[in-house]
Amino acid sequence: MANACSVRVRGVVQGVGFRPFVYRIARENSLAGWVLNAGDGVEIHVEGSEGSVDLFLRELFADAPAASSITAIDVAPAEHTGAQDFSIRASPSVASPTTRISPDLPVCPRCLAELADPGDPRFGYPYINCTDCGPRYSIIEKLPYDRANTTMAAWPMDERCAEEYADATSRRFHAQPIACPTCGPHYLLETGGEVVRGDARAIERAAALLRDGEIVAIKGLGGYHLACDARRGSAVQALRERKFRKEKPFALMVRSLEVARELADLSPNAELLLTSQARPIVLARARVTLPGVAPDNGELGLMLPYTPLHHMLFSAGAPEALVMTSANRSSEPIAYEDDDAREHLTGIADAFLVGERPIARRVEDSVARVGLWGPVILRRSRGYAPGAVAALPTSRPLLAVGADLKNAITLVVDGQAFVSQHIGDLESWDALRAWQETIRDLLSMYQVRADELLVVHDAHPEYRSTAHANELGARAHLAVQHHRAHIASVLAEHALLEERVVGVSFDGTGYGDDATIWGGEVFVGSVAGGFERVAHLRQADLVGGDAAARHPVQAAAGFLRQLHVLPALTSPPFDFPRRFGQALRLHESRTRTFRTTSVGRLFDTAAALLGFTRPITFEGQAAIWLEQLARESGPVAAYPFPFVDGEGERQGEGELDFRPLLVHVIEDRRRGRPVSEIARGFHSAIAAAVRDVAQHLCESRDARWVVLSGGVFQNALLLEEIAALFEHASVRVLTNHAVPPNDGGISLGQAALAAFAPAD
Amino acid sequence: MTTRELFGTASCPYTRDLREWLEMRRLDFTEYDVEADAQARERLRAIAAGQRMVPVLVEDGKVTRVGWQGRGCVVGD
Numbered sequence: 089m090a091n092a093c094s095v096r097v098r099g100v101v102q103g104v105g106f107r108p109f110v111y112r113i114a115r116e117n118s119l120a121g122w123v124l125n126a127g128d129g130v131e132i133h134v135e136g137s138e139g140s141v142d143l144f145l146r147e148l149f150a151d152a153p154a155a156s157s158i159t160a161i162d163v164a165p166a167e168h169t170g171a172q173d174f175s176i177r178a179s180p181s182v183a184s185p186t187t188r189i190s191p192d193l194p195v196c197p198r199c200l201a202e203l204a205d206p207g208d209p210r211f212g213y214p215y216i217n218c219t220d221c222g223p224r225y226s227i228i229e230k231l232p233y234d235r236a237n238t239t240m241a242a243w244p245m246d247e248r249c250a251e252e253y254a255d256a257t258s259r260r261f262h263a264q265p266i267a268c269p270t271c272g273p274h275y276l277l278e279t280g281g282e283v284v285r286g287d288a289r290a291i292e293r294a295a296a297l298l299r300d301g302e303i304v305a306i307k308g309l310g311g312y313h314l315a316c317d318a319r320r321g322s323a324v325q326a327l328r329e330r331k332f333r334k335e336k337p338f339a340l341m342v343r344s345l346e347v348a349r350e351l352a353d354l355s356p357n358a359e360l361l362l363t364s365q366a367r368p369i370v371l372a373r374a375r376v377t378l379p380g381v382a383p384d385n386g387e388l389g390l391m392l393p394y395t396p397l398h399h400m401l402f403s404a405g406a407p408e409a410l411v412m413t414s415a416n417r418s419s420e421p422i423a424y425e426d427d428d429a430r431e432h433l434t435g436i437a438d439a440f441l442v443g444e445r446p447i448a449r450r451v452e453d454s455v456a457r458v459g460l461w462g463p464v465i466l467r468r469s470r471g472y473a474p475g476a477v478a479a480l481p482t483s484r485p486l487l488a489v490g491a492d493l494k495n496a497i498t499l500v501v502d503g504q505a506f507v508s509q510h511i512g513d514l515e516s517w518d519a520l521r522a523w524q525e526t527i528r529d530l531l532s533m534y535q536v537r538a539d540e541l542l543v544v545h546d547a548h549p550e551y552r553s554t555a556h557a558n559e560l561g562a563r564a565h566l567a568v569q570h571h572r573a574h575i576a577s578v579l580a581e582h583a584l585l586e587e588r589v590v591g592v593s594f595d596g597t598g599y600g601d602d603a604t605i606w607g608g609e610v611f612v613g614s615v616a617g618g619f620e621r622v623a624h625l626r627q628a629d630l631v632g633g634d635a636a637a638r639h640p641v642q643a644a645a646g647f648l649r650q651l652h653v654l655p656a657l658t659s660p661p662f663d664f665p666r667r668f669g670q671a672l673r674l675h676e677s678r679t680r681t682f683r684t685t686s687v688g689r690l691f692d693t694a695a696a697l698l699g700f701t702r703p704i705t706f707e708g709q710a711a712i713w714l715e716q717l718a719r720e721s722g723p724v725a726a727y728p729f730p731f732v733d734g735e736g737e738r739q740g741e742g743e744l745d746f747r748p749l750l751v752h753v754i755e756d757r758r759r760g761r762p763v764s765e766i767a768r769g770f771h772s773a774i775a776a777a778v779r780d781v782a783q784h785l786c787e788s789r790d791a792r793w794v795v796l797s798g799g800v801f802q803n804a805l806l807l808e809e810i811a812a813l814f815e816h817a818s819v820r821v822l823t824n825h826a827v828p829p830n831d832g833g834i835s836l837g838q839a840a841l842a843a844f845a846p847a848d
Numbered sequence: 849m850t851t852r853e854l855f856g857t858a859s860c861p862y863t864r865d866l867r868e869w870l871e872m873r874r875l876d877f878t879e880y881d882v883e884a885d886a887q888a889r890e891r892l893r894a895i896a897a898g899q900r901m902v903p904v905l906v907e908d909g910k911v912t913r914v915g916w917q918g919r920g921c922v923v924g925d
Contacts, residue, residue, distance in 0.1 A: 545922075547915055549899040558900065558922065565922030567901035572918035601918070603896060603911040618917035841919055846861045 092135035094166040095148070096126075098159050098481050098503065106130055106153060107176050113147045120171035129160075129479065129503070135168055159585045160481045189225055189233070189506075189533065191471050192309050192451065194367045194394035196221035198259065203396050204403070209248065212288050213269045214397040215445060218259045225474055225509075226310045226451050227265055231533055235264045239446040246271035265445075273444035275307075275397065288404075291397070294441045295404035303327050305415050305429060305437035309395055310451025310470050310509075311422035312415035312429045314437060315341075317407040321379035324411060328380060330436040332417055336706040337382035339369045339389040339453065341398065343408040348390050351376055351409060357458040366471025367394040368454035381411065386716045391453060394471075397443070414452050421512050421522040424450040449529055450522065451509045457804065460811045462825045466802060468496065468832055473509035474530070477826040477836060478580040480505050482843040485536045487527065487562070488544040489553045490835035491570060491598070493707065494828070495523055498835035499530045505580065505839050506530065507827055514552045524556065539563055544842040546570055546834070548599035566842045570598030571609040572619045573837030574797035574829070580840035581826045585615040587793060589822070590785045592778055595798035595830070596637060596688030596707070605630055607686030607798070608744065610781055612789045616844050622789070623733070623742030623781060626650070630684040631671045639703050640696035640710045643689040645671035646681070651747055655754050657697075662757070665701055687774070687800050690746055694770045697753050698763045708799065715805050718767035726772035727752040731780045733788075744781065749773050774800075775809035779817070786819045795822045797837075799830040852877035855892045856903035857923060858884070862916035863903040869916075870905075877905075882923050889923065900924075 097106070110123040110132055119136040134144055145163060152158055195203075199216045202208040210216045217223065227238040235241060245253060249268050252260040260266045267273065269287070276283055277290035279297065284290045294304050301323040303316045314331065316323040318340050328334065342348045348362060352372035362370045369389040374382065382388055391412070393399045402408065414422040415433055423429040424447040430440065455467040465472065473496075480486075486500040495511040508526050512519040531538060543562035545554045547569045558565065575591030591611040600606035601621065608625025629646035636642045641664050648654055649672070657664040675681055688711065692700075695710035698717065704710050728748040734741035749770070756766050782794035794814075801807060801823065814821050827833035854870065854877045856863025870877050880888035882902060896904055896911045901920040905913040914920065 547901055547918075547920065549897050549901070558924070565900075565924070567915060567920045567922050569915060569918035599914075601913050601915060603899075603914060613917065618919060620917055845919065 090135065090168065091138040091141045092121075092133070092166045092168045093141060094164050095132040095134065095145070096129060096160075096162045097132065097148070098129035098161075098479060109151075109153050110148070111174060111176055113144055113151070114174040117141075117144045117147075119144055120174055121169075122171070122175045122177045124177040133166060133169070133171075134174075135166075135171060159479070159583050189228060189231070189474055191366065191473055191475055192224050192226050193221045193365060194392075194471075195396045195399065199396065200399060203399065209270075210268050212400065213267075213272070214275050214287050214291065214395070214400055214443065215265070215267045215272050216396045217263060217265050217267075219261065219263045220259060222263070222265050223309055223445075225449070226470075227445070227448050228533070229448050231535075233264060235266075238264055239448050240265050240267065240272075243267060243272050275441060275443045277439060277441050279439035287400075290441060291400045292404045294439065295401055295406040297439050298401075298406045298410065302438040303330070303436065304439045304441055305433045306397070306401075306412075306441045307426070307429070307443045307447075308397070310447060310449070311424040312433065313412045314415045314433070315410045315412050318378050318381055318409040318411045319407060324378070324380035327411060327413070327436075331413070333413075334705040335383045335709065337385050337387075337389060338411045338413045339391060339455075340378075340381065341391050341393060341410050341412040343393070343402040343406075345392065347408045348392070351378075352388050352390055355458060357463075361456055361458055361463055362390065362392055364471075366454055366456075367392055368456040368465070368471060371455065371457040371466070378409070384713055384716065386719060389455060397441075412453075420516055420518045422450050422452050449509075449526070454510075459804065459823065460807055461821065461823050464802070464804075464824065465826065465828050466830065466832075467494070467510045468507065468827055469509040472826075474506045476504040477507050478505040478840065479503050479583065480580065480840055480843040481585070484542055484847065485534075485540050486542045486544060486839055486842055487531070487536075487560075488568075488835040488838035488842065489523075489527070489557045490838070491546050491573075491831040492548075492551045492553055494831040495519070495553065496827075496832045496835055497523070497526060497530065498839040499534060499536070500839050500843065501534045501536060505836060506534075507836055510832055520552060520556070523553070527560070542566060542842060542845070544568055544838040546573075546599065546838070547601075551599075566845050568838040568841045569601060570834065571595070571600075571606055571798065572611060572841060573834045575611055575619060575795050575837065576615045576840040577827055577833040577837035578795045578797050578822050578824050579615050580836050581824060582822055584793070584822070585840065585844075586617075588612070588614050588617075588789075588791050589793040589795050590782050590789065590791050590819075591619060591795040591797070592781065593798040594687035594774075594796075594800035596800075597684075597686055600685070604683040605686060607684065607688050608690070609685065610742065610785065612785060612791065615840050618841075620740065622740050622785060623731070623744065625685040625687055625690065626743050626745045626747070627683050627685055628689070628746070629675060630682045630686070630689065631675045631680070633680050633682060636671075636689065637692075637707075639667055639671075640692040641665060641668040641701050642671040643692040644668065644696040645675055646684070647690060647693040647746065647750065649675055651751060655758075661760075662697065663701060664696070687798075691800065693750065694753055694767070697750070697757055698767055708802070711800070711803065714767050714770070715803050717764050718771045718805055720764035721762065721768040724765050724769045724772065726776040727769045729773040729777045731777055731784065733784060742781070742785075744777050771803075771806050772809055774806055775813055778810055779813040782814075782819055783817065792818075792820060793822050794819050797824055797829045797833065801829045850907050851909070853906045854879040854903060855882050855888060855906065857881055857921060860902055860921035862920050865916040866903040866905065866913070
């Protein structure tokens, strides 16, 4: 009997030899029809005898190319077309909305050579670019990507640029931001009441000011930076004071890879990351101490120059290591509009190096580090955004609005998940406005109407993102729990949407199913089928709500209250400040006290017990301090941190009991064991617990992968310890690479979980 | 004896899943459709800090479960 069907295969199926494979098995089974690459996967039409079609489908499932990763195969009956043979067809041109928008690119070697060549028409021109390099996302106003739709629209090309633009043999053929000193925008320097014009003169003057220890606001690709000489402590200190930034490390831009090597230990992979197309800020072990740059921190964040302007600044004699920090007051989004920058930065910057080309949207520098399983992106922005990071099996447009901290949003169009640049913490009004702008921006770019959207937000009813998501006028809304979104973000990246895994999500805070504050959660399940919570950190109390996250001793109060005996901690060696006693009294009165399973707060507790008894000045500071402390010690035995699986009535409610762990930390501190060793033993305990939970649950629940995500897994030492424990295990570890393990990855996970929601 | 209330909607698949889970465990509960019943909707928001996500399981006046395995529908005004 004759049969015809259409097959749609999704997942990683393009660029992996999938169509030739389909062609081969179709021909072997004497089937007619075709295969083609579609927007969201591969489309196949086959017709022939029923038995042959069945055999074809079986082989399609079983023998797919190794590099492919199928997330879904949909088979539907189809009309006979009378096709005579089987062919690979050209892909239909998809209407513009799913066009990929390129991230911004660093200046290429050929443009750099021209920039430095006195005989070249673009010698010393800070806006030099070509089709291999230059701005993209940060200048695009709308699609399609044509000059008229960019912030270069105001500068008509002169004859020479127009010729190159039209010349198919030129590397500036259809280079939309093409410009030269005759027809394009320029830089100028403003200092005091003085304006210095002329690109070279303005840049030379800026370099001189930097040499003199001044602070210069510099307009870059996706916003303004504040720059000063990183080796001049007084300048760095002045910048901290003016920016109201107490201790959070500053990033550095260094003249060359050689300078980077002098400042930090760079592995070959770190150098690859540093010189990669995204040119992120790379975190690496410091070799030198630069006063004020990264207080109490053994790492430095380094990046290389990525615009022609940056290269010109260094050539003009700017100090070879510059602090280059986002121009804003602490925790506000980076300034990118000229008037706004002047208004916000007056009183911070001594001078402004301003370029005339407008910035279409703010895009901050990305931050990454080399991890054991590949690069770890801590802040995903310039150079990465708005690239698609995953294919999701949904045809309806979907907007996932992320969490309230380290926010980024994800728009899914035709099954492609586009993750926005880092937006920031929505607590500030400016960031909230930036979040709203980014939503409008992405929707208009991809021509998606709000009323077509499925909007996905966090389950937390009091998140700002939740409240505002409900005002978007979407067709439907879905809420997704925070920690499952973390796990789903990893699986979406790896195209393992149907895979049953054990997911370990450790972070500071997220709204749980039981309306308490979660942060130490273990799940079993898949993105497609949902995740069941099967274990968690033993519950403790969060005294005083969010304030506990800013005061490690206050977090400690809620955890230490769980011990059978509360030790005396206000005397040496602990010396807890008065706030601890106040927190205990607050706890007794049960005022603003919430139940929590937060591993982030457990790290804070350990940090407090080992000496970090002051308030933190940026998120994660106490945990970072603890990690740095632990690095001063060699490996030590892990403290006990037992995992007890639930039995009988409590089936599916396994618990990680932190009490023995804290008792040992307290005892060793009292005995006078070096605090670095105690910190190391604490890290080992967390790592061992992850191993115990993963092994036990993978066995009992039949899973092969353990997925780690959440802010706690930014801790490189913890990951090293975990990796060592899993080296010979049959269970394999999956972590984030394309999006951050912190809340910057939440929107991707929300989108992935929503992609499987039944259509309404 | 625990008083158990399920707040959900008729069309929400996650409400259905949680309902089936309760039934499978032979647990008694009273179900409210917060889309059809404005009073129930108000009560849910009072108990659960403005929560608009369903299903929500309330036991003895306390929220014990929001959503089903991490997903839930959002109820409008």
